[in-house]
Amino acid sequence: MKNIESMLLEITNLHARVEEKEILKGLNLSIKPGEVHAIMGPNGSGKSTLSNVIAGREGYEVTEGTVLFDGKNLLDLEPEVRACEGIFLGFQYPVEIPGVSNITLLKAAINARRKHQGEAEIAPNDFLAWVRDRAKLVKIDPKMLSRGVNEGFSGGEKKRNEILQMLVLQPRLMILDETDSGLDIDALKVVSDGINALRGPERATVLVTHYQRLLDYVQPDYVHVLARGRIVKSGGPELAKELEEKGYGWLEAA
Amino acid sequence: MSAQPHELATYSAQFERYANALTAAERAPRSVQFSRFLASGFPDKHQEDWRYSDLSRLAEQNYEPDVTTADGLPIVLLPDADALVYINGHLQGAPSTSRWHSDTCELPPPATGVDALNAAFASGGLRLRLDRNTKLEKPLQVLFISRAEAQASMSHQRHRIELGDQAEATVLLDFSGGGGERLATHFFDVRLGRGAKLTLYRIQNEAAGGTLVTRIDAKLSRDAKFEALTVDLGGGFIRHDLDVVLAESGAEAIVAGLYAQAKNSHIDNHVRAVHAAPHCTSRMTYRGLVDEKTKAVFNGKVVVQPGAQKTDSEQRIANLLLSRKAEVNAKPDLEIYADDVKCAHGATVGQLDEVALAYLRSRGIAKEVARAMLLRAFALEILDRIEWPALRTRIEAALHLPSELTVDFEA
Known part of the structure; x- marks a missing residue:
C-alpha cells in the first residue's frame, strides 16, 4: 500500500478533455516531496494538458479521477487558490501584460499567498531586497521589472522571468512546461540554475520537456513517457537517454 | 423627423414665464433662439450626429427652471x-x-x-x-x-x-x-x-x-x-x-x-x-x-x-x-x-484579455483583483496624463482602481 500521507501530488486515473476531445485517459502519477520528475512524450500526448489541469486553467474539463495535493482535493480549488497553496506553473508561452508591471505582479502574488496563509503583507523594503537578490540569480536587470509583465521581453527573457517569479514565490510544487524550448545554451544554464536553487527536501519539480538537454542540467529522479493520454513507461534518468537515441516509436507501438 | 413642436408645450410655457421677466431688448434674441428650438425640436436618431443618442424623449418632460440657490x-x-x-x-x-x-x-x-x-x-x-x-x-x-x-x-x-x-x-x-x-x-x-x-x-x-x-x-x-x-x-x-x-x-x-x-x-x-x-x-x-x-x-x-x-x-x-x-x-x-x-x-x-487574467490568477492573485489590475492597465493610458495628483487620486478612487494596484520599484 502506498503511503498517501507522504505524497505531495497524487494523481489517480485522471481523465480530462479540452473542448470535446479527450486528451488524458486514465493517468496515474505520484510525487513525493524532494523529487524531480521529468515527463516526456511526443507532441499531442497530453503533456501540456496535464500541466494545465494541475494548475487549474479554464477550458480543461476533468471527467474522471482525482488529483490530491498534500492530501487536499486540488480539483475543487480555484487556480489562484492552488497557486497560494504552493503550485507554480511555468508557462511555455508566458503572456505579455502591458500596464501591469512585473514588480506589481510579484508583490500582488506574494501578498496573495501571505494573506492565504494568514500572514501580514510583506514590508516594502524586505520585498524589494528579496526580489533584487533573485533577479540577480536569473540575470534580470531590476530595471526591467518596472516594465509591463514580459512586455517586449525576448523569448529567453520571458522564460527567465518565469523562473524569477518561481524563485520569488517559493512554491512547493514547480511544474515547468517546456521551459527549455527556444533557449540558447546560456539561457538554459540560467534557467537550470534557478530550478536547482529551489531543489530541496520539501519541494518537488515536474519538468515537462521534449529534450534530454535540460535533464543534463537538472537531474531528474524519475522519467515518465506520456503517450496517448497515459504514462506508458517510467524509469530513471537513463530512460531519457534511451528516448533521445530511439525516439518514442518503440513505446507508442507497444 | 425631430420631436414635434406641439410636444414641446411645457418648454413653451416655461419660456413664456422666463421671457416675461426680461426687458424687450433682452427678450428679442432669446425669442429667436427659442423659435429655432421649437422648429427643430430635440435631436433624434435621424440626425447623423445624434444617431445613437436620441433626445426626443425629453420633448414630453416638464422641467421647471431652477430658482433655488x-x-x-x-x-x-x-x-x-x-x-x-x-x-x-x-x-x-x-x-x-x-x-x-x-x-x-x-x-x-x-x-x-x-x-x-x-x-x-x-x-x-x-x-x-x-x-x-x-x-x-x-x-x-x-x-x-x-x-x-x-x-x-x-x-x-x-x-x-x-x-x-x-x-x-x-x-x-x-x-x-x-x-x-x-x-x-x-x-x-x-x-x-x-x-x-x-x-x-x-x-x-x-x-x-x-x-x-x-x-x-x-x-x-x-x-x-x-x-x-x-x-x-x-x-x-x-x-x-x-x-x-x-x-x-x-x-x-x-x-x-x-x-x-x-x-x-x-x-x-x-x-x-x-x-x-x-x-x-x-x-x-x-x-x-x-x-x-x-x-x-x-x-x-x-x-x-x-x-x-x-x-x-x-x-x-x-x-x-x-x-x-x-x-x-x-x-x-x-x-x-x-x-x-x-x-x-x-x-x-x-x-478583457482572458489569457492575461488566467496568468495573473495562476500566480495566486484573486480573480477580482486580477480584473482590476487589467482594467487599471487599460485606463492608465489616460490616467497617466492627469498631472494633478489630487485629481488623479479622486478619479482612481471613483473607478475602484486604486494606485495600490501599482508598485514602484526604484532599482
Whole structure:
C-alpha cells in the first residue's frame, strides 16, 4: 500500500478533455516531496494538458479521477487558490501584460499567498531586497521589472522571468512546461540554475520537456513517457537517454 | 423627423414665464433662439450626429427652471486650487474667485436643437479672461452640482474662457449630481491667443437620473496649445461635444478621455478637430470601459481643410466591452482636403484579455483583483496624463482602481 500521507501530488486515473476531445485517459502519477520528475512524450500526448489541469486553467474539463495535493482535493480549488497553496506553473508561452508591471505582479502574488496563509503583507523594503537578490540569480536587470509583465521581453527573457517569479514565490510544487524550448545554451544554464536553487527536501519539480538537454542540467529522479493520454513507461534518468537515441516509436507501438 | 413642436408645450410655457421677466431688448434674441428650438425640436436618431443618442424623449418632460440657490451639499474641493461653485446653475456664496464669474452671457448665432434650447434660456457662468503673458496662479476648479429638486428641473449655462497671447491656465470642469431628474446644458466658448496654453479637465459623475449635455468649442491661434482631458464616471444620459478649430499654424490640440460608467448610463462623446491652417497637430486618445448595460458612443472626426498642409493628426480609440449587455459604437472619421498630411486613425472594441487574467490568477492573485489590475492597465493610458495628483487620486478612487494596484520599484 502506498503511503498517501507522504505524497505531495497524487494523481489517480485522471481523465480530462479540452473542448470535446479527450486528451488524458486514465493517468496515474505520484510525487513525493524532494523529487524531480521529468515527463516526456511526443507532441499531442497530453503533456501540456496535464500541466494545465494541475494548475487549474479554464477550458480543461476533468471527467474522471482525482488529483490530491498534500492530501487536499486540488480539483475543487480555484487556480489562484492552488497557486497560494504552493503550485507554480511555468508557462511555455508566458503572456505579455502591458500596464501591469512585473514588480506589481510579484508583490500582488506574494501578498496573495501571505494573506492565504494568514500572514501580514510583506514590508516594502524586505520585498524589494528579496526580489533584487533573485533577479540577480536569473540575470534580470531590476530595471526591467518596472516594465509591463514580459512586455517586449525576448523569448529567453520571458522564460527567465518565469523562473524569477518561481524563485520569488517559493512554491512547493514547480511544474515547468517546456521551459527549455527556444533557449540558447546560456539561457538554459540560467534557467537550470534557478530550478536547482529551489531543489530541496520539501519541494518537488515536474519538468515537462521534449529534450534530454535540460535533464543534463537538472537531474531528474524519475522519467515518465506520456503517450496517448497515459504514462506508458517510467524509469530513471537513463530512460531519457534511451528516448533521445530511439525516439518514442518503440513505446507508442507497444 | 425631430420631436414635434406641439410636444414641446411645457418648454413653451416655461419660456413664456422666463421671457416675461426680461426687458424687450433682452427678450428679442432669446425669442429667436427659442423659435429655432421649437422648429427643430430635440435631436433624434435621424440626425447623423445624434444617431445613437436620441433626445426626443425629453420633448414630453416638464422641467421647471431652477430658482433655488441651494447650499449645504457636500462639496469636494481639491487642494491647491481655487474653486467656483454652481448648484443647479446658480453661483454659490461670494468666493474670491467670483471675479471669474459673469451673470450674463453672449448668445451664439441662431442655432438649432439643444444649442437653441440652451441659448434661449442660458444664464452666464464661468468667465475666465487672462491678459497676455499672465498665468493663472492655481488651477481653477469649477463645480457644477446637480441637486435633486421636488420636481424635475433644468438649467442652462454659457461659459467663456479666453486666454491672451502666451497666457496659461489649468481649469477643471467638475460635474456631479446628487440625484433627481435633471436636465443641464453647458456651452463653453474657449479662445486661445498666440502661444497660449490651456489644460482643461472635464470630469463628469452625474447621478443616474441626470441628463447632461456639454459642448466645448475651442479656437486656437498660432502656436496655442490645448490639452483637454475628459473622464465620464456616471450619469443617466450624457452627451459631450468637443470641437477644436486649429485656426493658425503651429497650434496643437491634445485631447484624451476615459469613459467608464456602469449600470444603465448612456455616454456619447463627439470629438472634432478641424485643421484650418498648416503645421498643426492634433491627438485624440480615448478609452472606454463599458460594463453592465451601459451604452457608449464615440465619434472622433478630423477635418483637414484645403491648404492645411503638414497636418499631423492621430486618433486612437480603444474600448473594453465588459458585459454582454453593454454596447459600444465607436467611429473614427477623416475628411481630408489637403495632400501633404499625416493622419492616423484606429478604433478597437475588445474584451478583457482572458489569457492575461488566467496568468495573473495562476500566480495566486484573486480573480477580482486580477480584473482590476487589467482594467487599471487599460485606463492608465489616460490616467497617466492627469498631472494633478489630487485629481488623479479622486478619479482612481471613483473607478475602484486604486494606485495600490501599482508598485514602484526604484532599482
